[in-house]
Amino acid sequence: MKKILLFILTCFPFLGWSQNMTMFVGTYTSNTASKGIYAFDFNAKTGAIQLISTTPMIDPSFLARRDNIIYAVSEQGKSKGNLSSYSYNNGQFTLLNVVPTKGDAPCHVAVSPYKNLIAVSNYSGGSFVLYGLEPNGVIGNLKELIQHEGKGVDKVRQEGPHVHSAFFSKKGHELFVQDLGLDQISIYKFINPKKPDVKLAEDPAEVFSSAGGGPRHIAFDKKEKYMYVVLEMTADIAVYKRDGQDWLFDQSININPDGFKGANGAADIKISPDGKFLYATNRGDANTIGIFSIAKDGKLVKVANQSTMGKGPRNFNISPDGKFLLVANQTTNEIVTFSRDEKTGLLKETGNRVHVPAPVCIIF
Numbered sequence: 472m473k474k475i476l477l478f479i480l481t482c483f484p485f486l487g488w489s490q491n492m493t494m495f496v497g498t499y500t501s502n503t504a505s506k507g508i509y510a511f512d513f514n515a516k517t518g519a520i521q522l523i524s525t526t527p528m529i530d531p532s533f534l535a536r537r538d539n540i541i542y543a544v545s546e547q548g549k550s551k552g553n554l555s556s557y558s559y560n561n562g563q564f565t566l567l568n569v570v571p572t573k574g575d576a577p578c579h580v581a582v583s584p585y586k587n588l589i590a591v592s593n594y595s596g597g598s599f600v601l602y603g604l605e606p607n608g609v610i611g612n613l614k615e616l617i618q619h620e621g622k623g624v625d626k627v628r629q630e631g632p633h634v635h636s637a638f639f640s641k642k643g644h645e646l647f648v649q650d651l652g653l654d655q656i657s658i659y660k661f662i663n664p665k666k667p668d669v670k671l672a673e674d675p676a677e678v679f680s681s682a683g684g685g686p687r688h689i690a691f692d693k694k695e696k697y698m699y700v701v702l703e704m705t706a707d708i709a710v711y712k713r714d715g716q717d718w719l720f721d722q723s724i725n726i727n728p729d730g731f732k733g734a735n736g737a738a739d740i741k742i743s744p745d746g747k748f749l750y751a752t753n754r755g756d757a758n759t760i761g762i763f764s765i766a767k768d769g770k771l772v773k774v775a776n777q778s779t780m781g782k783g784p785r786n787f788n789i790s791p792d793g794k795f796l797l798v799a800n801q802t803t804n805e806i807v808t809f810s811r812d813e814k815t816g817l818l819k820e821t822g823n824r825v826h827v828p829a830p831v832c833i834i835f
Contacts, residue, residue: 475704476556476596478544478573479686481567486669486698488559488709490514490515490516491512491513491674492511492512492513492558492569492791493507493508493509493510493511493512493835494511494512494513494520494654494797494829494833494835495508495511495524495534495536495541495784495833495834495835496508496509496510496534496560496637496806496830496833497531497532497533497534497543497830497831497832497833497834498510498530498531498532498827498828498829498830498831498832499530499532499546499801499829499831500528500529500530500531500682500828500829501529501530502560503804503829504796504826504828505749505827505828505829506526506527506746506764507525507526507527507528507529507531507789508525508526508528508531508534508541508557508564508823509522509524509525509624509830510523510524510559510562510564511523511825513790514796515791515792515795517823518711518786518794518795518810518821518823519805519823520672520808520815520823520825521641523635524562524564526557526564526566527756528555529547530544530546530547531544531545531546531555531832531833532544532546532578532747532831533546533577533578533580533786533830533831534537534580534832534834535580535581535582535589536582536610536650536834536835537582537604538586538694539558539559539560539608540556540557540558540559540567540608541556541557541558541559541564541582541697542555542556542557542580542582542610543555543557543587544556544572544578544580544591545577545581545688546576546577546578546594547575548575548576548595549575549819550571550575551578552571552572552574552575552576552593553569553570553571554569554570554571554572554576554577554580554589554598554602554610555567555568555569555571556569556592556608556610557714557725558608561661561824563812564699565605567608567609567610568610568712569611570594570602570610570613572591572593572594572599572600573593573596573600573613573616574593574596574597574598574599574600574638575593575595575596576591576593576594576595576596577591577592577593577594577596578592578594578635578636578755579591579592579635579636579637579688580592580636581605581636581638581639581690581824582639583604583639583643584639584641584642584643585643585663585664585665586604587602587603587665587666587669588601588602588603588604588614588639588664588669588732589601589602589603589610589635589698590637590639590646592635592636592637592648592649593634594633594634594635594651594668595633596789597618597619597620597631597632597633597634597650597652598616598617598619598632599615599617599634599637599648600613600615600616600617600618601613601614601616601646601671602614603667605731606765607722608819610618611815613673614669614670615670617648617649617671618632618652619632619634619652619657620632621651621652621653622652622653622685623652623653623654623682623685623759624654624683625683625685625704628652628704629650629651629653629654629685630652630684630697631654632650632653632810633650633651633652633653633704634648634649634650635649635650635651635686635687635688636648636649636687636688636689637649637745638679638689640687640691640695640798641691642659642695642701643696644660644661644664644776645658645659645660645661645673646658646659646661647689647698647716647720648675649687649688649689649700650686651661651685651686651687651703651704652685653681654679654681654682654683654685654686654829655677655678655679655680655686656677656678656679656680656686656689656698656700656718657676657677657766658675658676658677658678658718659671659672659675660672663688663714666800669798676716676717676718678718679707680700680702680709681702681707681709681723683704683705684702684703684704684705684707684709685702685704685705686700686701686702686703686709686775686829687701687702687703687737687738688699688700688701688739688740688741689701689740690740690741690743690749692746692765692769693746695713696712696713696769697710697711697712697713697721697765697769698710698711698712698713698718699705699740699742699749700713700740701737701738701739701740701751702737703735703736703737703738703833704737705725705737706725706726706727706735706736706737706749706753706755707723707724707725707726707737708723708724708726708740708761708763708771708772709722709723709724710722710723710769710770710814711768714748721769721770722771722789723772724762724763724771724773725761726751726753726757726776727753727754727757727759727776728759728776730770731757733752733755733756733757734755735750735753735755735756735757736754736755736757737751737753737754738752738753738754738784738785738786739751739752739784739785739786740752741787741788741789741790741815742765743789743793743794743811744789744791744793744815745793746763746765746787746814747764747813748763748765748794749760749762749763749764749765749771750762750763750789751763752779752785752786752798753784753786754782754783754785754801756831757780758778758779758781758782758783758784759776759777759778759784760777760779760784760787760796760798760818761773761776762775762776762777762816762817762818763816764816773817774815774816774817775817776816777809777818778793779800779807780798780800780807780820780824781798781800781802781803781805781807782800782801782802783800783801783802783803783828783829784798784799784800785799785800785801785832786799786831786832786833787799787833788833788834789811790835791835793811793813794810794811795808795809795810795811795821796808796809796811796812796818797809797825797833799830799831799832799833800830801829801830801831803827804826804827804829804830805825805827805830806824806825806827806830806833807820807824808820808821808824809821810824
């Protein structure tokens with residue numbers, strides 16, 4: 472009997488225990504009850520969430536993961552912004568090292584597909600940095616520090632550059648840097664992206680959004696033929712189509728339902744694992760998720776708007792199997808789990824919620 476059970480578990484490793492996975496949540500700790508970074512057990516069959524452990528850190532507002540290593544930015548000003556690395560094993564966080572981000576209010580972090588680089592975006596500093604990563608996951612030497620210059624049309628929000636995110640292309644050969652203050656996406660190519668001497672090529676290509684839009688985050692289709700940019704200030708999604716080395720504007724569509732009048736604060740954008748649907752959150756007076764189907768020509772078609780069942784929906788994530796979508800409602804201190812209809816893209820609240828003070832980032 473034991474041999475049969477062992478054979479089943481060996482041949483079918485996704486049975487039983489594999490329905491549970493670890494989910495990490497970044498938060499704001501300043502003026503909140505948050506303790507720092509949270510680790511939860513997520514049940515991929517039911518959508519249930521259970522707390523495992525926490526580790527203290529100041530304002531770990533965005534997280535990235537490389538195997539069992541968690542990277543977190545500390546979104547502080549006054550030259551205190553930093554990036555930390557933690558190993559995570561058996562429910563315990565162990566701090567590996569901390570490095571400065573060379574700019575204020577770091578708000579986004581991403582790891583290269585080759586796992587040898589990490590990019591951090593400094594919102595208030597208007598810059599981004601690249602650090603090397605050691606084989607054991609420790610943050611290594613500073614590779615690049617790029618400072619943006621200029622301003623946008625909005626005298627309050629765009630008085631200077633505000634780098635909001637930097638995403639690696641899926642093949643790791645390019646870096647897409649979104650600047651809310653300049654209405655600009657800068658696309659850098661890597662020289663020797665797989666090697667220790669990797670560096671950025673000079674003279675990045677530049678793609679511009681509508682004036683006053685405020686590019687925040689992006690998403691790509693599986694072939695990276697289409698790029699979807701969420702504009703924080705207008706709650707529009709700008710669609711660009713790759714044409715050789717260029718990205719051509721193809722469509723603009725608003726997240727909100729028709730007739731919406733109120734303040735915007737678009738936050739995050741993601742495509743379902745099957746590539747058929749796109750989701751984007753809007754805060755402000757909306758507190759909704761826009762649901763879109765993706766046509767064969769890359770254009771978006773509005774399907775519905777779903778209430779986030781809370782306020783301040785910041786980051787969200789889709790479970791790796793595509794069955795659930797989880798939203799971090801920052802203002803109402805809660806993560807809400809929705810089941811996702813894979814045929815229609817529609818969302819349905821599961822009733823699985825978890826209280827987290829000021830949650831702003833969810834990763835698996």
